[in-house]
Amino acid sequence: MAKKKKKQVKQGHPGRVQAPVVSIGRVKVDRGLDALSPEFVRWYGQRRQDSETALLALAAVRETLGMYAEVVGLESVTEFNAPKLFGVLNSMIEFEEAEEPEDLSGELRMVLYMAWADYLDFIEDTGRWTQDPAELSWLRGNLETADPFSAEALSSPGNPGALEEQALAELRQLPIVELGHGLARWCIGKGAAEWGAGPGEQFLAAAAKALESELPKGLDEAQTELVVSQAIASLAMAGIITLEAHASPKAGPAAEEFHKSEGQQAFSANYAFLQAFLDLFLEAPEDADEETLEAWGLSNLWLLEAIEGSAHLVAAPRDEQWSPAAWAQAHQRLGELRILGLVEEGERYTLPRLVAATLTDLDDDELDEEDLQDDELDALFGFDSEEPKREKRAEPYAGKVLQLKLGLKEAKPPIWRRVLVPLDLHLGDLHDIIQASFDWYDGHLHEFRSGGYGGTSYGPDIEHMEYDEDESGVLISELLKAEKDRLDYAYDFGDGWEIRIEVEKVLDSEAGALPRCTGGRRMAPLEDSGGTWGWSEKVAAIGDPAHPEHGEVMEWLGDMGLDEIDPAAFSMQQINEALDQEF
Template identity: 55%
Template structure:
């Protein structure tokens, strides 16, 4: 996999929306080609990334950018493109976007494109699907690496390029007390801690773990801070996929477990480096909602860290600057001393930043001084995901063996009909059914929704949201409590503005067959795009797009495609892919 540093996901909701619908015939070809490969890509990516939502985001990015390439250059197969021409198209896209929006780079556009195409090219290579000479794909991967938005740190690139340098840097990281604590914490959590996980609040679990690991806790860490430090370590280990810490269920080994535990191999440098970086990110998040003195102390400590990076470290015994109160001054020193005891700062007469730590702190002037998320004892639960009113859904460990509902989901008022047929286990709740509907109609869950029993106006079910007066909580209502036999029915509305109404009918009660559940087994026609004005608005837009002379054609085309067109673009409202839907359902469930 290509090197990946910290990133922000686009705030898109359902990842399928990045494809912007199926529009021109070139994009139809790209969409259908990628639909056929989605299952293989998901399985391939699962070996490297424990983040299925990001996997689909990246594939959607490939879909969008390859669609543009197909329109500009032409394309026969999604496994047979011209690497130099594709790179030129991608570069032109970025240049255009950055010219239109100077903040585009900061918003992660280049990062997403780089990651998407690095993954997709490696997938084609590893799966033997690439249809041109191998050298051309290797050239493309090397060219992407050269254009890596993360690749602005030459020192890290040089370390990664040399086994000897990686080995030396890895030895430096492995010697840090915080790394030693991580290597002690992993087997404990996967052993004795596995029995306790989920049986007590997270804060109590961390206190228990800190007591059990007291002999491995770095000297100098105050006893009251030990659970917090351990929480940071476990969160960082989870972020690099060395361990999985589910809200429900038991901790499991992650794919990168051995790289943390057996760190002698130079190939383990990258994971250990990003572990240190994740720890730093957590320790240096700006506190919010705290008293002013604590926030000032955090800012002062951040200033000293920046000074250490710039080569003018603050002396430990320097007299207090009168602009800071004694409380703020002392608290900042306590914070710096904790980082020193963990090996993230060098102990001595000044707060010097080790070279490997300096490289791990990315964009420190911005990250440390901009707003961040609160991190303190009171927010320990946030390290592992806040408690939610809606239960977290876990992957089944064993195949479902109960009864299955065959449901027909029909978009009301659509002519010709738009519908989906799905198989749904009876032990799911209405919140799960909402997610199934969203995936089935390629919507991104950006609006409110509601279920009705007994027709519209009957008993209402919905998520627990402030200011919304649902009669029942959907997360606490099993689908099988309302849909029990053939011909039972529910009604569902999504987006109270556009008013998408779905009729849910029980067609059959089946036995589980061992296949994927839930899954789509049939359907008809492309789902309307969100925010298109309801069924009537969507159908009107489709009609306008069939007539380039229509006065509203350019406006609708610009809305649909994101930019205006002088040439006709064909929409395929008959397009339907159950494979695409099932790929999303498999990730969700």
């Protein structure tokens, strides 16, 4: 299995960005829109003669589809239920208006309408809408009304007024959620007399006996005690009950909403319980032996595969890298999840969509990096200890060398790197050089473009992306031959990082390691920081304790494990260490 390894800090930054935990639905949206971005930007530029605002429109679509994916489920960014999407738009706007009732400008409404009008035109013009054309017309017509979220519009046929109720009904059908309801009622009712000094064995046994008819069938005694214990803890974590050592359980602030059969708050309370239970269930077992820990890692890996769309075949033969005992325990663990309704019945370990939406990529919460180091994680998941690297040169390079300046467009103050690059490398190699030079982790799509806007595009050979040429088949020397030759590079079509590559000199030869950084200025922006404008705003907020967003941005840094950053910092040594590792 190819190793899914976390990128290490290579240079420049005092730490690496760690993206916030997101649902698989949002991951699917990000991947889908990243794949469409280059074509959408070109289409938008031709249609409106203003390609710069294309990414703003796409960002609005991204946020809407992300919410839609979490609530409804999503197969593709160009396939959705128009009335349900309209309901999601409505919910988003109503939420924002409730958060900021003094803002009567309707700016968010206008941005969303315009963005979606353009996006609908795009998927129709490019033949990507394969569903009923009437749905597309209905959505476009509602977006064009003076007040599409009026009572009249919301009563239109097909309006998803029962959207939350549908999702809530799906949650309530899960055996573990139904057990949670029974436990919540029992804990603050008859169970109060069994509480004593806390949730000990006597209390758990009494709960299991009282709810015997509601317990999912198939759990043994030990499994039952564990599930009941974790379900009660999850009720407390979700605010449905309150637990104190010397006071009987009481109804929590979310108790009333938890038991309702409709409404957004009812859905949120039930969803919070499910999230809490999964978080507890997927935690690494404490004081576990090596075999148990191995089984835990394998079962979590199967869950991750299910999220990514490659669910494990239940009857698949054992992979030799896993011990027979761990293999059997992992199947037993997934069997427990099936009993609880958290894994679907069938030939593969697939997940109900609302369960998939709550699961993370088994990163920060389920795998505590403070307790498990990289080598332990690698051993746990059976990954190879090293990622394959390109072969080192058998002989030092003796040909001509390009001195390139890599300048981040629109960065003020300027952010740039100067690198020496052999002529025999291809554009895929140049992509890696840029990533190392700017300390980015290659987590987004990219493209090269020659001849400016409308020119030839070059990119990796990956599914759903349409580049004019495969970058691995084009030598750098085919495009950059003489001083002042230029090439454009775009990375992360959401944040929109753009780098101008310019030949400063063509050297006959160069001693020393190649490629090599010989100069530069300032720290490169952190990944996912909002593009050059967003990065500038964050830098300003970080440096000014009186800035209204200082606290929020410092919290953002803290979430990434960073106490502080120095935007003026630049380390040529660290860049060259990264290049040496890569080449």
